[in-house]
Each structure stands twice: as C-alpha cells, then as structure tokens.
Amino acid sequence: MSSPAALREGYEHFDPRAYLRNNYLPPRADFSSEEFVVPWKLRCLAETFASGEIRGRTLIDVGSGPTIYQLLSACDHFEEIVATDYLAVNREELGRWARGEPGAFDWSPFIQHVCKIEGRGEPWQDKERRLRQRLRRILPIDVHRPEPLGAPLLPRADALLSAFCLEAVSPDRAAFVRALAHVGNLLRPGGHAVLLGALGESFYLAGPARLPVVPLEESDVREALAAAGFALRELRSYAMPPALRTGVDDVDGVFFAHAQKPLEG
Numbered sequence: 001m002s003s004p005a006a007l008r009e010g011y012e013h014f015d016p017r018a019y020l021r022n023n024y025l026p027p028r029a030d031f032s033s034e035e036f037v038v039p040w041k042l043r044c045l046a047e048t049f050a051s052g053e054i055r056g057r058t059l060i061d062v063g064s065g066p067t068i069y070q071l072l073s074a075c076d077h078f079e080e081i082v083a084t085d086y087l088a089v090n091r092e093e094l095g096r097w098a099r100g101e102p103g104a105f106d107w108s109p110f111i112q113h114v115c116k117i118e119g120r121g122e123p124w125q126d127k128e129r130r131l132r133q134r135l136r137r138i139l140p141i142d143v144h145r146p147e148p149l150g151a152p153l154l155p156r157a158d159a160l161l162s163a164f165c166l167e168a169v170s171p172d173r174a175a176f177v178r179a180l181a182h183v184g185n186l187l188r189p190g191g192h193a194v195l196l197g198a199l200g201e202s203f204y205l206a207g208p209a210r211l212p213v214v215p216l217e218e219s220d221v222r223e224a225l226a227a228a229g230f231a232l233r234e235l236r237s238y239a240m241p242p243a244l245r246t247g248v249d250d251v252d253g254v255f256f257a258h259a260q261k262p263l264e265g
C-alpha cells in the first residue's frame with residue numbers, strides 16, 4: 001500500500017512522453033486486431049456513445065493525462081469537452097495537441113481507427129477539428145478534494161469520463177471510493193459516468209516515475225460505484241494478453257464501466 005505523500009512525490013517524476021510511448025504506441029496501440037488493448041478501449045467507447053443517450057452541454061474528462069483518445073467518440077455528443085489533470089506537464093502536452101503545435105503526439109492513427117469503427121464514413125480530419133474546437137478548457141484537478149476542480153463548475157456536467165486515473169492515484173480501495181464520490185460531485189443528477197481502468201495492477205512506469213496503483217477486481221469496481229452513489233449500467237472487462245505484458249506495468253486487464261448518477265428526490 002502507498003501513502004498519499006508517496007503518490008504525490010511519484011507524480012513529480014511522471015514523464016508524459018514515456019507514458020505515451022509505453023501505452024499508446026505498438027504493441028499496445030496496434031490497430032490490426034481488436035485483440036489488442038487500445039482498439040478494445042476505443043470499441044467500448046464508440047459503442048457506448050453511439051447509443052446517443054449520453055449527450056449534453058458539457059463533458060468533463062477526469063485525469064486526462066497527456067491523452068485524447070478517450071474523447072474521440074464522446075466529442076460528437078457535447079458542446080464542450082473539459083479536459084483535466086493534476087500535472088502541469090500533462091496539461092501542457094494536451095495543449096500542444098489542441099493547438100496543433102509541432103512536436104505534439106500523433107493521435108491520427110487513433111482518430112482514423114475511431115472513424116472506421118464508427119462507420120459513418122467521416123473524414124478523420126473532421127473529427128480531429130471538432131475535438132480541437134470543443135476542447136476549450138484544460139483545467140487542474142485533484143480528485144482527493146471533495147471539490148476536485150477547486151471551485152464548482154456550474155452548471156454541473158452532463159457526463160464524466162475518466163480513464164486509468166482513479167485507481168492510479170488512490171492509495172487504497174477506500175480512497176478510490178472517496179475519489180469516485182468526489183468526481184461524482186461534478187456531475188448533475190441523472191448524468192452519466194464512463195470509466196476505463198486497470199484491473200489487478202499494482203504499479204506502472206512513466207519514465208523515471210514508478211507509480212503505485214490500487215489493484216482492483218471487477219467486484220471492487222462494482223462495489224465502489226455503488227458506494228459512491230452510482231447506478232451501474234454496464235461493466236465489461238478485457239484480459240491483457242501475454243504479448244502486451246511488456247513490463248511497463250503489471251496490469252492483468254482493463255475494465256469499462258458505464259454508470260449513472262440517480263435523479264435526486
């Protein structure tokens with residue numbers, strides 16, 4: 001088990017470029033088969049947002065890190081996407097991509113793949129442009145605070161997305177539940193939460209940083225969502241194949257959850 005102080009200290013050494021290399025280049029980002037983890041994640045997101053049920057004015061992505069893949073299917077259904085991260089280095093990396101600056105990470109294979117699986121024949125450059133237009137704010141966040149964005153963002157968000165954040169910043173399961181409840185405060189009653197995360201992981205690497213992760217089972221995710229006041233709509237999981245166990249973490253698999261905050265009253 002880690003301590004909150006050890007976690008904060010670990011994140012001081014987080015290298016966004018190393019993290020991107022470890023997780024968002026081959027072999028994990030191999031688009032030739034849905035047996036690879038990145039296409040599996042993109043398929044879950046594409047199918048869930050394709051229903052059209054999750055939509056509105058604002059979507060907040062919690063702990064975006066240096067990545068935008070998680071927003072590609074979501075961005076069609078919201079007027080504004082708010083990305084967030086605890087670390088300035090990650091917010092700067094995202095800003096470089098949003099402004100189309102040279103040296104930004106190349107997300108074009110991801111955008112092309114998402115356009116392909118969404119099957120609407122949309123040119124990928126149109127989706128890229130739409131996400132850049134809608135990604136208007138990249139804000140600091142700390143999910144350990146009851147008000148994670150500092151001041152409340154009003155009106156509250158219509159949907160929340162969070163990928164590989166809460167278990168990677170929580171020292172134990174109780175802290176994971178509290179973090180879920182804190183981010184739930186950002187969501188309007190009736191709003192949707194879409195989560196991706198690691199199963200059975202105890203650490204991951206990002207350059208010189210070795211970050212502790214609270215190892216979760218599918219049942220922990222189920223229980224945590226209920227304890228934080230969410231109604232579970234769907235839970236899927238993926239087993240990490242041996243070829244993708246590259247040593248950059250000790251992850252066993254990935255969960256995908258769609259949950260909803262009940263209407264008040």
Ligand code: SAM
Nearest residue numbers: 063064065086087141142143163164165168169
């Ligand atoms: N969402 C990205 C993805 O899908 O790959 C990045 C996930 S990365 C494993 C975890 C992220 O949580 C990092 O970007 C880190 O900076 C962020 N983080 C660290 N401490 C945090 C905190 N207290 N509150 C919110 N985010 C935090």
